[in-house]
Structures are given as C-alpha cells and as structure tokens.
Amino acid sequence: MSKEERLAQEIIKAVxxxxxxQRIMHCMTRVRLxxxxxxxxxxxxxxxxxxxxxxxxxxHLQIIVGPGIVNKVANKMAEYSHVPLGEDINHSENQSYKxxxxxxxxxxxxxxxxxxxxxxxxxxxxxxxxxFIPLIPAFIGAGLIGGIAAVLNNMLTAHMxxxxxxxxxxxxxxxxxxxxxxxxxxxxxxxxxxxxxxxxGLGGVIGGTTLLTGLTDENxxxxxxxxxxxxxxxxxxxxxIFAVWILSIIEKKLHKSVxxxxxxxITPTLSLLTxxxxxxxxxxxxxxxxxxxxxxxxNWVIDVGGIFSGFIIGAFFLPLVMLGLHHVFTPIHIxxxxxxxxxxxxxxxxxxxxxxxxxxxxxxxxxxHNQPLRNTLKGALPVGFLGIGEPLIYGVTLPLGRPFFTACxxxxxxxxxxxxxxxxxxxxxxxxxxxxxxxxxxxxYLGYIAGLISAYIGGFIMTFLFxxxxxxxxxxxxxx
Numbered sequence: 321m322s323k324e325e326r327l328a329q330e331i332i333k334a335v336x337x338x339x340x341x342q343r344i345m346h347c348m349t350r351v352r353l354x355x356x357x358x359x360x361x362x363x364x365x366x367x368x369x370x371x372x373x374x375x376x377x378x379x380h381l382q383i384i385v386g387p388g389i390v391n392k393v394a395n396k397m398a399e400y401s402h403v404p405l406g407e408d409i410n411h412s413e414n415q416s417y418k419x420x421x422x423x424x425x426x427x428x429x430x431x432x433x434x435x436x437x438x439x440x441x442x443x444x445x446x447x448x449x450x451x452f453i454p455l456i457p458a459f460i461g462a463g464l465i466g467g468i469a470a471v472l473n474n475m476l477t478a479h480m481x482x483x484x485x486x487x488x489x490x491x492x493x494x495x496x497x498x499x500x501x502x503x504x505x506x507x508x509x510x511x512x513x514x515x516x517x518x519x520x521g522l523g524g525v526i527g528g529t530t531l532l533t534g535l536t537d538e539n540x541x542x543x544x545x546x547x548x549x550x551x552x553x554x555x556x557x558x559x560x561i562f563a564v565w566i567l568s569i570i571e572k573k574l575h576k577s578v579x580x581x582x583x584x585x586i587t588p589t590l591s592l593l594t595x596x597x598x599x600x601x602x603x604x605x606x607x608x609x610x611x612x613x614x615x616x617x618x619n620w621v622i623d624v625g626g627i628f629s630g631f632i633i634g635a636f637f638l639p640l641v642m643l644g645l646h647h648v649f650t651p652i653h654i655x656x657x658x659x660x661x662x663x664x665x666x667x668x669x670x671x672x673x674x675x676x677x678x679x680x681x682x683x684x685x686x687x688x689h690n691q692p693l694r695n696t697l698k699g700a701l702p703v704g705f706l707g708i709g710e711p712l713i714y715g716v717t718l719p720l721g722r723p724f725f726t727a728c729x730x731x732x733x734x735x736x737x738x739x740x741x742x743x744x745x746x747x748x749x750x751x752x753x754x755x756x757x758x759x760x761x762x763x764x765y766l767g768y769i770a771g772l773i774s775a776y777i778g779g780f781i782m783t784f785l786f787x788x789x790x791x792x793x794x795x796x797x798x799x800x
Contacts, residue, residue, distance in 0.1 A: 323371065324389055328396035330369045331383060336360040338401050338409065345380070345406050346394035347453045349373075349387050349710040352380040373700075374714020379446060384714040387703050406454075451511045451561065452650040458507070459650075462500035463750030467758030469493035470747065474763075501748070504654065505530050508557045509564050516568035522591055523564045529596050530560055530604060543605045550600070555607025556655045558614075563603050567595040615659045618652060622664050627740040630668050634735020634775070635728045637672035641709060653749045662745025662761040667768055668735045670752030671775045673709040675730025677753070678779025679723045679787060680704060680712050686784055687793045693720075707753030726787035730779025738771040 332338055335355060343354035355361060358381070366375055366383065376382035385393055394405060403409045452459075469490050475481045476490065500507070509527025513520045532552040535541060540549035574587040621629050640646045649665065656663040680701050687693050693716070700711035717724040738744050747761040753772070760768045 324392035324396050327369065327371045327385060327389070327393045328400065331366065331372070331393070332397060332400060334362045334365040334369065335381065336362075341397075341401065341409055343406065343408055344394055344397050344401060344403075345454075346390050348456055349390055349708060350376070350382040350384050351390060351394050351397065352382050352453075354379075355381050373696075373711050374718065376714075384710055386699065386711045386715075387708050447515050448561065448651070449646075450515050451508060454511060455504075455507055455650075458500045459749045460751050460755075462497045463748035463759055464755070465493050466497035466501070466748050467750070469497060471758060497748075503528075503531075505553065505557060505560050508560045512561050512564035513568065516565050518564060518568035518571050519588065522567060522571065522588055525592055526563050526567055526595055526599055527557075527560045529599050530555065530563075532600075541600060544601050545605050550604055551608075553658065555604040556611045556658055557651050558611055558655065559599070559603045559607030561651070562607060563595055563599045566598065567591055570594055611655045612659065614652065615655055618656060618665055619660065622668070622739060623742070625739065626742065627736045630671075630735035630737070630739020631732040632735070633665070633668045634671040634675070634738070635732030637669045637735075638676060638709075638713070638724070638728050638731055641672065641713060650749060653746075656745075657747065657749070660745075662747050663749070664743070664745040666746040666749065666752070667744045667756065667760065667771065668738045670707065670756055671734030671738060671771055672728070672731035673704065673707055673752045674734050674772045674775030675732070675779035676709050676712050676717055676727040677701065677704045678730045678776040678781075679717055679727035679783040680779075681776070682726075682780045682783035682787060683716065683720075683723060686788050689794050690792065693792075705754055707751035707755045709752075720787075720792060722789070722792075723783050723787040726782035727779050729782045730775050730777075733778030734771045734775025737774040738767070741767040741770065744768050744771070 331351065332341070335341060335353060336357065340356050340360060341353050342356050345352040345354075358377075361381065363375065363377075366372060371385055371389070372383055373386060374384040376384070398405045401409050472481070472486060472490050472493070476486060505527040506524045507527070509523040509525070510520045511523075512518075512527075513523025516523075530553055532541065532550060535552070537549075542548070543550050571587060571591045574590060575583060578586045625632075637646065640649075646669070649669065653663040653666055656665060680697055684694060684697050684701070696715050700715050704712045713724070717727050741764075743762065744764045744767045745761045746756060746759045748759045750756055750759045757765060757768065
C-alpha cells in the first residue's frame with residue numbers, strides 16, 4: 321500500500337467514514353473536508369496519523385499533509401467516495417429517512433454553530449479566502465512562467481541572447497501566462513459564485529463583463545460619475561466579487577418566485593441583465609475608485625513607514641497563514657500589480673516564511689538530540705525554503721510554541737530590511753521564499769535576497785537564544 325493510500329484510508333476512518341464526508345477538496349498543503357457531523361470526528365486519532373502535520377477546524381476540516389502528496393491523498397479519498405473532487409457526495413440512496421433527517425439536523429446545527437463562532441467580518445474574510453484557494457496552483461504556475469518570460473525578454477534586450485527562436489519562446493510563454501492572468505476576472509467570478517451559492521457559469525459571465533470585450537476607443541462606455549470612458553477591468557476583482565455576491569441574492573430570489581416551467585429561461589436572463597447593467601454603470605466605477613484608493617494607501621504605508629511598516633507586516637503575517645486568512649491579500653496584490661506594475665506588499669509578507677526557515681534551522685542545531693523533531697524538519701525545511709511554510713507551521717513551530725513567536729520576530733527583521741531598502745516588488749502573485757526571485761520587479765533581486773538572509777539570520781538567532789527549552793532539546797517527542 322502506498323503512503324497516500326494509507327493516509328487516505330486512515331483519515332477517512334478517523335473522520336467517521338465516507339458517510340460523514342460531504343465534500344473533498346484540497347489546496348497546496350491541506351486536504352479540505354466538509355464534514356456532516358463534527359461530533360463523531362476523532363481529532364486525537366487524526367493528530368496521531370503518521371504524515372498528518374496539523375489540523376485546522378473551520379467551516380471545513382483542514383488536514384495538513386504537505387505539498388506534493390496532498391493532491392494524491394485527496395484524489396485517493398475521492399476514489400473511495402466515487403465522487404469527483406469538489407462535488408457533493410450524495411449519501412441519500414444508502415440512508416434511511418431517519419438518518420437523512422439526523423444528517424440534515426447535524427448540518428443545520430454545524431452551520432448555526434459556525435455562524436455563532438465567527439463574526440460577520442471573519443465570515444467575509446473566510447469567503448474571500450475560499451474564492452482564491454482553488455486558484456493558487458494557477459497563480460504559481462502562470463506567475464513563474466511569466467517570470468521566466470520576463471527574464472528571457474530582459475536578456476534579449478541586453479543582447480545576452482538573441483535569435484527568432486528565443487523571441488518566439490518568450491511570446492509563447494506570455495500566451496500561457498495570460499491564459500490565467502488576462503482572464504482572472506472570469507475565474508474569480510466562477511469561484512465567487514460557488515462560494516456565494518450562485519450558478520458558476522453566471523458568475524463567470526459577470527466577471528467577463530468587466531473585461532468590456534469588443535469595445536473600442538471610438539465606441540466607449542462612459543463612466544456615469546466622471547464622464548470618462550470606462551477602462552476594461554476597472555474596479556478589478558474586488559468589483560467582480562461584490563457583483564457576484566449581489567448576483568447570488570438576485571438569482572436565489574428569482575428561483576423562489578419564477579414558475580418552475582420557465583425558471584431556466586427567465587432566471588439566468590434577468591439575473592445577467594440586472595447585474596450586468598449594475599456592474600457596468602455602478603459597480604465598476606465605484607469599485608475602481610475604491611481599488612485606486614486601496615492601492616495608494618498600501619503604497620503610502622510601505623513608502624512612509626519604511627522599516628517600521630516592514631517589521632509589522634513581516635512579523636504579523638505568519639499568524640494569518642496559520643489561520644488560513646493570508647489569501648485575503650490576493651485581491652490587494654492583484655490591484656497593486658494592475659495599477660503600478662508590481663505588488664510591494666508580497667515581498668515583505670514573504671519574509672514571514674523566511675523567518676520560520678531560520679527558526680527551523682536553529683531547532684535543527686539546538687535540538688540535535690530530539691530525533692522526531694529532526695525527522696520532521698528533514699521533510700519540512702526544503703519546501704520552506706521554496707516558500708511553502710505550512711509544513712513548518714503545523715509540523716514544527718506551532719506545536720512547540722516558542723519557535724512560532726521567534727519565527728515571527730525573524731520575519732519582522734526581514735520585513736524591516738525590505739521596507740528599509742524600498743521599491744522591492746513582485747510583478748505577479750506567486751510563492752514566497754526563493755521561488756519568488758524570478759518575479760521580483762525592476763531587477764531588485766539583491767534587495768530581496770538581503771531581506772531573505774536577514775529573516776533567516778533573525779529567525780535563527782531569536783530561536784537559538786530564546787526559542788527552545790531544555791525539555792524540548794532533549795525530548796524524544798515532537799510536541800515537548
């Protein structure tokens with residue numbers, strides 16, 4: 321039996337069997353399960369499964385197994401459920417009316433409890449995170465391909481390389497990159513519709529509407545507030561998310577009021593017409609104003625705050641990663657890139673992961689007698705250098721406690737260096753760590769490397785001096 325098969329079977333057993341799972345999904349490091357009845361999940365057993373690095377309990381049960389293997393585990397679980405990833409598992413055929421009623425009651429109870437536990441603001445942030453989590457692999461792949469194209473193009477401009485083949489290669493790489501980035505509004509619309517409960521196809525159309533396809537300079541649509549022509553993509557994905565949220569409300573109301581016999585015709589038509597007009601004439605202009613203001617505020621904070629702002633962002637970003645809320649910054653990064661050509665927030669935030677790598681290196685040196693810890697570090701450190709920090713968070717620093725806080729301080733030191741140097745941006749959204757290097761704009765590679773090294777050193781020193789205890793150094797258990 322392969323490792324992923326064993327993990328899949330043990331996870332299914334610990335959560336109460338396939339019949340207790342409503343939906344199976346995954347992101348870069350986590351298997352994300354929608355659970356029917358959380359009261360029968362054996363959390364202690366989940367934690368004890370070899371290969372499980374941590375668990376996050378939220379609107380989904382998130383089981384951290386690490387990059388590379390997570391997709392294999394999730395696919396194996398999907399095979400056992402006989403339902404594709406991301407789709408609801410229908411247990412009704414094998415359930416009695418009593419069990420169906422009990423399941424519905426448990427689902428309603430869980431929904432009620434979740435709504436009580438989280439504030440409205442927390443639910444909004446979580447919804448935004450859920451919109452972008454499925455797009456992370458596409459962001460990374462397209463971003464890195466675009467980064468390679470940019471490097472090759474710079475080499476062509478500097479006459480370091482030449483030839484029609486290289487020019488054609490740059491063109492092809494950019495076409496692949498734009499397959500994601502040029503149509504991001506459509507992908508965002510589809511995922512927003514899934515999160516808000518609208519029809520995904522309609523959400524995609526609303527996203528596509530903001531691209532103003534087919535308009536020319538001779539035939540513009542005017543901004544009703546300023547009289548200036550609307551620009552394709554104005555308002556960015558912030559506007560798309562808001563528009564699709566309203567679409568979900570309208571569509572649900574129409575489904576309730578329109579007769580079933582004509583619902584398939586009337587509901588999508590009226591929904592698209594209403595929200596399409598609202599998007600073009602109201603949401604795009606207002607969201608454009610908000611997006612521009614947000615970009616100016618973020619850039620102002622980074623420019624004026626310098627070292628101080630860099631330290632705060634670098635130090636406090638790791639807790640957001642721990643809570644899975646770091647994805648809410650994705651729309652901000654995208655708006656910064658669209659408006660200024662680069663996001664100056666991403667390289668600073670990336671320092672949080674570098675601080676954690678420094679902390680892990682200190683643990684490797686300081687806790688040389690703690691063999692279980694060193695075994696975990698062997699698997700978590702390499703991907704940590706490449707910007708995937710969750711194995712280190714859930715497998716090492718968070719269970720140990722102190723190293724998590726010293727890692728945050730290391731991230732703050734790296735962020736202060738990036739903020740102090742200034743004008744270090746990323747021209748696409750991608751992974752952090754060393755993997756972000758190809759995406760650094762304006763050839764500020766040395767500045768970014770200086771930040772990484774500072775975070776590594778800061779995290780190492782803070783953890784070496786203050787991040788361990790005698791028991792931790794000599795224990796034969798990871799959690800001590």
